Amino acid sequence: MPDSTGALTDEQLASNFADIAPALTSDAALLEANKCLFCHDAPCTIACPTHIDVPAFIKKIATGNLRGSARVILDVNPFGHSCARACPVEVLCEGACVLNDRDEQPIKIALLQRHATDYVLEKKLKLFEPGKRTGKRVAIVGAGPAGLACARDLRRHGHDVTVFEAKTQPGGLNTYGIAEYKLKADVALAEVQDILDLGVELKTGVTVESIDRLLTQYDAVFVGVGLGTTKRLGIPGEDLRGVVDALTFIEHLKTHPYRETTVGRQVVVIGAGNTAIDAVTQAKRLGAAAATIVYRRGEADMPCYHYEYELAKRDGCGFRFNAAPQRIVPNGSGAVAGVEVRTASGSETIPCDMVIVAIGQGSRTELTWSKSHPKVFVGGDCANGGAEIVNAAAEGVAAAKKIDAMLGGKGR
Amino acid sequence: MAELRTNFAGIESPNPFWLASGPPTNTYGQVAKAFDQGWGGAVWKTIGEPIINVFSRYGSVDLGQTRMMGFNNIELISDRPIAENLKEIAEVKRNYPKHAVIASLMVESKREAWHEMVKQTEDTGADGIELNFGCPHGMSERGMGSAVGQVPDYTCQIVEWVKEVAMIPVIVKLTPNVTDITYIARAAVKGGADALSLINTINSIVGVDLSTFEPQPSVAGKSSHGGYCGPAVKPIALHLVSAVAADPSVKIPVSGIGGIASWRDAAEFIALGAGSLQVCTAVMHYGFRIVEDLIDGLANWMDERGHRTLADVRGRALPRVTKWEELDLNYHLLAHIDQDKCIKCELCWTACEDGAHQAIRRLERNNGGPVVEIIEEACVGCNLCAAVCPVQDCITMRKVPNDYAPVTWKEYAAGTGKLAPRSEHFHTATWSKSR
Numbered sequence: 001m002p003d004s005t006g007a008l009t010d011e012q013l014a015s016n017f018a019d020i021a022p023a024l025t026s027d028a029a030l031l032e033a034n035k036c037l038f039c040h041d042a043p044c045t046i047a048c049p050t051h052i053d054v055p056a057f058i059k060k061i062a063t064g065n066l067r068g069s070a071r072v073i074l075d076v077n078p079f080g081h082s083c084a085r086a087c088p089v090e091v092l093c094e095g096a097c098v099l100n101d102r103d104e105q106p107i108k109i110a111l112l113q114r115h116a117t118d119y120v121l122e123k124k125l126k127l128f129e130p131g132k133r134t135g136k137r138v139a140i141v142g143a144g145p146a147g148l149a150c151a152r153d154l155r156r157h158g159h160d161v162t163v164f165e166a167k168t169q170p171g172g173l174n175t176y177g178i179a180e181y182k183l184k185a186d187v188a189l190a191e192v193q194d195i196l197d198l199g200v201e202l203k204t205g206v207t208v209e210s211i212d213r214l215l216t217q218y219d220a221v222f223v224g225v226g227l228g229t230t231k232r233l234g235i236p237g238e239d240l241r242g243v244v245d246a247l248t249f250i251e252h253l254k255t256h257p258y259r260e261t262t263v264g265r266q267v268v269v270i271g272a273g274n275t276a277i278d279a280v281t282q283a284k285r286l287g288a289a290a291a292t293i294v295y296r297r298g299e300a301d302m303p304c305y306h307y308e309y310e311l312a313k314r315d316g317c318g319f320r321f322n323a324a325p326q327r328i329v330p331n332g333s334g335a336v337a338g339v340e341v342r343t344a345s346g347s348e349t350i351p352c353d354m355v356i357v358a359i360g361q362g363s364r365t366e367l368t369w370s371k372s373h374p375k376v377f378v379g380g381d382c383a384n385g386g387a388e389i390v391n392a393a394a395e396g397v398a399a400a401k402k403i404d405a406m407l408g409g410k411g412r
Numbered sequence: 413m414a415e416l417r418t419n420f421a422g423i424e425s426p427n428p429f430w431l432a433s434g435p436p437t438n439t440y441g442q443v444a445k446a447f448d449q450g451w452g453g454a455v456w457k458t459i460g461e462p463i464i465n466v467f468s469r470y471g472s473v474d475l476g477q478t479r480m481m482g483f484n485n486i487e488l489i490s491d492r493p494i495a496e497n498l499k500e501i502a503e504v505k506r507n508y509p510k511h512a513v514i515a516s517l518m519v520e521s522k523r524e525a526w527h528e529m530v531k532q533t534e535d536t537g538a539d540g541i542e543l544n545f546g547c548p549h550g551m552s553e554r555g556m557g558s559a560v561g562q563v564p565d566y567t568c569q570i571v572e573w574v575k576e577v578a579m580i581p582v583i584v585k586l587t588p589n590v591t592d593i594t595y596i597a598r599a600a601v602k603g604g605a606d607a608l609s610l611i612n613t614i615n616s617i618v619g620v621d622l623s624t625f626e627p628q629p630s631v632a633g634k635s636s637h638g639g640y641c642g643p644a645v646k647p648i649a650l651h652l653v654s655a656v657a658a659d660p661s662v663k664i665p666v667s668g669i670g671g672i673a674s675w676r677d678a679a680e681f682i683a684l685g686a687g688s689l690q691v692c693t694a695v696m697h698y699g700f701r702i703v704e705d706l707i708d709g710l711a712n713w714m715d716e717r718g719h720r721t722l723a724d725v726r727g728r729a730l731p732r733v734t735k736w737e738e739l740d741l742n743y744h745l746l747a748h749i750d751q752d753k754c755i756k757c758e759l760c761w762t763a764c765e766d767g768a769h770q771a772i773r774r775l776e777r778n779n780g781g782p783v784v785e786i787i788e789e790a791c792v793g794c795n796l797c798a799a800v801c802p803v804q805d806c807i808t809m810r811k812v813p814n815d816y817a818p819v820t821w822k823e824y825a826a827g828t829g830k831l832a833p834r835s836e837h838f839h840t841a842t843w844s845k846s847r
Contacts, residue, residue: 034476037802040758046777062476101755102803 003262004287013258016285020181020311021085021111029115033061035099036107043096044109049394050077054093058112069116071127078152079145079393081121081191082174084114085183087390088274090307121190130199131158136407139164139218141208141367144172145389146224146380148195149396150403155198157404162201162218164208170196172226173381174389176251179278181285185254211369211376220403223369224380224396227361233270237328238357242336246271246279246358253282264354267291268339270325271358272302277309279356280317292318294325294339294350320350328355361386377403414714415721416707418452418512420688421581421607421665423539425452425512428722429678429706432669432690433458433516433542433585436700438490440500444507446695450703453512454504455609455690458489458544459497460518460529460556471618471628471638482644483693484618486629486636488550489518494532502536512688513537514583518544518556521566526573540580543570545596546587546612549638558587558612564599571603581606583667588652589615597656601664608656609667609690611649613639642693646671650684654733657685673702675709682722683729737825740818742832745793745809747771747786753806756783760797760807768796789835 008016024032036058044054052073060069073080089095089110097106120127136159140147143165151161169175174188196202208214214221230245232238242264253261263286269279272295284291293312295302298321302309312319323341329349331337338349361381369376379395381387405411416427430453431437431446438457446454465488473482490497498515505513515533519525533541544551545561552559560566567584574582584600586593588611597608615637619628627635649670657666668686672678673694681689694702719725749760756777761784764772771790775783786797798807819829 031477037757037759039756040762041774041777041783042758043756043777098755098757 004265008287017180017258023118024111024115029061029112032108032112033058039098043098044093047092047096049390052076054109057116061112061116066116066119067125070120073113073117074127077393078149078195079389080113081117082183082188083390084110084117086178088305088388091305128156130155134158136219138220138403139214140222142224142226143170144224144226144380144392145174146392146396147222148192149393150222150400151200152195152198153397153400154403155200157409159407164206165204166207168204170202176254177247179282180254215375219407220375222377222399225364225367226381227386228364230357231359231362233325233357235325235327237330240328240330240336241334242353243328243355246275246356249279249356261286263288265289266352267354268350268352269293269356269358272304273360274304274308276358277304277312279358281312281315284315284317290318292320294320294323294341296324298322414711416711418688418722423512423581426510427452427707428688429703430454430512430688430690432692434692436692436695440503443504446700447508447511449700450707455514455516455542456501458516458518459494460489462491462493463488465491466631468629468631473618480642480697482640483642484616484638484640486549486638498532498536501538505537512539514540514542516542516544518551521555521570523573526570527577530574530577534579540583541578542583542585542609543574544585546585547639548587548589548613548615549636558589561587561596562590564595567596568599568603571600571605575604583607583609585612586610587612588648593652594655594659597659597662601662605664607665609669611652611670613641614645616640643671643673646677650680653681653686654684654730658730658733675706678706678710679713682725685727685730737821739820741821741824742814742816742819744812744814746788746791746812747797748808748810749784749786750806751782753803755803757802758784759800760784763796763800768794
């Protein structure tokens with residue numbers, strides 16, 4: 001497969017993967033913060049799964065109290081940094097902003113949240129401290145947002161926490177799976193470090209094989225292992241050279257210099273969810289001449305957010321709707337040459353030299369746990385079937401409250 | 413087309429908009445440029461024995477994104493030689509004969525000093541003299557400015573000295589830093605003043621730098637109280653202008669000063685009795701060009717409302733300024749929320765619940781239905797909800813008719829007149845922490 005990243009200069013690649021929503025200047029943040037009406041019982045706060053007191057943190061930006069502002073955010077959402085960059089705010093807080101009803105643009109809540117949280121990251125301010133030691137020990141399986149959110153609050157309650165992570169780096173999909181132009185791994189890792197600095201013991205490269213065994217050594221176990229690998233298409237040609245699953249493609253991109261990720265000239269992405277959009281836009285941004293979503297159903301059925309669809313269109317990606325993949329067609333040397341699809345008018349082969357499969361992840365099957373065990377708690381993608389960072393954080397925080405209550409704390 | 417030509421105590425100008433005495437009227441170049449851009453008159457920066465200024469002179473108060481909502485200064489009067497100022501005044505008057513050119517004066521409180529200053533000024537051909545009895549900082553420590561304007565006898569005395577020699581109209585500029593400005597106004601009238609202008613700036617400390625604890629504006633780490641002005645002071649100025657304009661023993665023209673930044677401000681001052689308008693801070697903020705909309709907006713408003721001349725507007729609001737005891741107690745209002753316009757911010761609920769009379773009920777947020785409604789039996793028609801509502805005309809105050817004749821407190825206290833029934837529901841706020 002020809003590698004299209006060679007077509008772009010380093011500067012072009014850096015520009016293609018620069019922040020899609022750059023940070024606000026201090027002046028712009030003040031201007032925006034002062035536009036907030038300071039609603040009571042604010043719809044933005046209600047819409048946020050972690051219920052960040054949005055008007056309160058924005059008011060603090062307006063008064064120049066950035067430390068206090070960041071604390072309002074991070075107090076209820078340990079992943080306030082990554083949420084500020086990767087949250088689907090269009091359907092959450094910003095979508096709920098009352099200014100929409102005044103036919104105005106909503107307050108730029110995500111960018112304001114980034115403004116406040118960047119401040120504490122840059123100044124390396126420590127906003128939270130571990131609680132008085134209780135001597136209770138909690139094991140957390142999976143160092144993604146759910147597990148680490150739970151870990152952070154358990155440390156604030158004074159419990160000892162050990163986090164087991166199969167990968168070499170913590171952060172879960174924050175580190176490995178968010179589109180590069182939204183959230184870069186160094187920000188995700190800095191955010192994680194803040195949590196670890198509260199005295200969380202982290203064991204990376206460790207695959208937990210038995211929850212039961214952990215239960216013999218710990219007072220409680222939180223399972224936040226996320227989802228499994230990308231589902232298989234179940235059609236011929238799936239193992240040809242040039243077929244890759246979306247998560248593997250994105251993870252490679254996020255853990256290597258841009259030029260080291262191979263991308264085809266003509267890329268087909270199968271699927272139309274948010275991960276499919278991340279794959280097709282990043283393939284295009286890596287230099288693919290054409291990157292096309294192939295989806296078996298219609299435009300209106302696409303599971304991705306509307307604004308993600310718009311982004312892909314702006315990036316110049318193509319869309320083939322009502323085209324059901326039947327088989328991946330090989331060339332003479334065992335590599336991809338096209339995707340054969342069935343359409344309303346019959347069969348057709350879409351030529352390509354790379355196929356990215358993005359039809360969702362399966363659940364984890366290698367690890368099992370009792371859903372009714374009083375000392376086992378679950379959160380994040382493995383519990384909700386796959387959602388946003390903010391959902392994982394909310395569930396991790398909620399689990400920490402329950403675990404603390406069970407261990408004799410106040411459960412706050 | 414509305415007629416904006418102004419005759420103020422005999423001083424004529426093409427429109428009522430004058431530059432107030434201050435930094436914008438320091439030089440020939442500034443005043444000539446201002447006249448070319450449309451200003452009707454200018455009160456020259458106060459002339460007297462040249463002073464020496466400090467560096468760092470202005471302090472500013474921002475409100476949200478609004479810069480210079482309030483503004484203060486510790487600058488003194490002109491630091492230019494008297495002769496130079498007078499020469500430039502003469503030059504401006506010669507080149508702009510139809511514009512009002514007024515010299516603001518401040519000298520030590522000696523009869524001969526005032527006589528000499530007034531005579532020199534009249535030689536320039538200036539249209540009038542403004543006596544600066546108002547500056548609250550610096551000069552007042554030397555027995556001038558507000559040190560004069562705060563004492564009725566001093567005010568009267570110096571006006572008398574000036575009037576002994578003055579041939580042109582004499583305007584006395586009053587300080588608001590007094591308990592009752594009408595006493596000073598009457599003293600000026602007694603001394604023979606032809607007109608009054610007000611307000612001068614208000615004593616103020618504009619702020620403190622929280623990293624150094626230096627009051628602002630800082631001069632080598634220290635500051636002094638300065639004169640406050642800008643949009644923030646307009647309501648104070650409107651009150652004082654109306655108090656003086658309505659005083660039956662004043663009856664001389666009043667030039668309105670204090671926070672005028674738009675034609676609306678100007679119209680309000682005129683309606684409360686101002687015969688001309690003086691502007692400084694808004695020009696320091698945005699430049700002379702603002703006069704275009706001051707004139708255009710005022711003329712358009714007058715045309716739309718059918719007011720032909722400024723005299724048709726002047727003082728029109730004055731009869732409506734009364735004592736509290738003359739207000740009608742049987743005039744009842746009720747807040748009304750236009751639910752189609754409501755954007756559900758609940759600011760009215762918060763304000764009424766915590767800051768007023770607990771007369772708004774919150775409903776559960778569901779299906780886009782209303783989230784707030786007025787508790788009519790508790791509403792006292794105070795206007796707070798309408799004031800905080802961010803949507804225009806969403807909350808309006810509606811008159812609740814009743815069959816009772818108007819009754820004032822004065823009448824009610826004297827035993828005449830009957831109060832219309834009022835709700836028993838007032839003052840029933842309950843609160844429990846768990847709610």
